[in-house]
Amino acid sequence: MIVKTSRFGDKEATNGALLTLPQAVIGFRDATIFVMFECTDDGLFKWLQSCDRPDLAFVICEASIIMANYQILIGDKERQTLNLDKPEDAVVCLILVIPKDPAQATANLLGPLVMNTETRLGMQIVVVNPQYSTRYRLFRDPNEQQDAPSGTMPEGGNKEEGANAGS
Numbered sequence: 662m663i664v665k666t667s668r669f670g671d672k673e674a675t676n677g678a679l680l681t682l683p684q685a686v687i688g689f690r691d692a693t694i695f696v697m698f699e700c701t702d703d704g705l706f707k708w709l710q711s712c713d714r715p716d717l718a719f720v721i722c723e724a725s726i727i728m729a730n731y732q733i734l735i736g737d738k739e740r741q742t743l744n745l746d747k748p749e750d751a752v753v754c755l756i757l758v759i760p761k762d763p764a765q766a767t768a769n770l771l772g773p774l775v776m777n778t779e780t781r782l783g784m785q786i787v788v789v790n791p792q793y794s795t796r797y798r799l800f801r802d803p804n805e806q807q808d809a810p811s812g813t814m815p816e817g818g819n820k821e822e823g824a825n826a827g828s
Contacts, residue, residue: 665715686785721754727768733788743777752776767796
């Protein structure tokens, strides 16, 4: 399949590289089919390019790269949408914002993408955790204090239902 992009021109994508989001990313309801491309040589960062909109691409990375103890709860409804039977099939990624000054890059901890590696289905999960932010700074000025959000589960949460970013 050829994917038209505004950043990379026409790119070849195999069906195995496609990701379907039955429920679109918040604010982009017309984009539900994506393909992932390597963004860096080390493979840590990826482009999530919309197949529906050539002008739409997100930089993403696995949440564990940004925060080792990042955890979210995936509810029954989300697990059904993703056809997620085994927690080890889930990969949790964060959408990054990389401005002109990369030192100001941020990650959205409140809207991670959860992907089922087996079914190639994904969705954005809305996280309710006052310790997390939509603009978590990746790089801090040494003089600036930014507390790292904890990965603790909300009261009443079952750790077995949570998805660890390293999953």
